[in-house]
Amino acid sequence: MLILLLLAYGGWQLAGAQRRQRxxxxxxxxxxxxxxxxxxxxxxxxxxxxxxSLHLL
Known part of the structure; x- marks a missing residue:
């Protein structure tokens, strides 16, 4: 999950200003x-x- 969030953050930073706006x-x-x-x-x-009493796992 942490790796996925870091990749998403990196993609957001590398995206252009117009793409981020959209x-x-x-x-x-x-x-x-x-x-x-x-x-x-x-x-x-x-x-x-x-x-x-909850057997979810």
């Missing part, structure tokens, strides 16, 4: 949704670790 609304829309999905999955993993 990608900004797309990133704002889908980045928020993707971040919420990742946060939900992490919360489920923490719940599975601390609550033995």
């Amino acid at each position: 990608l900004r609304p797309l990133l704002a829309k889908h980045g928020t949704r993707l971040g919420l999905a990742v946060a939900l999955l992490l919360a489920l993993l923490v719940a599975a670790y601390f609550l033995p």
Whole structure:
């Protein structure tokens, strides 16, 4: 996950100003949704670790 984030950051920095301007609304829309999905999955993993009655793992 860290490597993927570093590659995405590097691609963002290497992109031209016009391309970043076009990608900004797309990133704002889908980045928020993707971040919420990742946060939900992490919360489920923490719940599975601390609550033995949930057999998610």
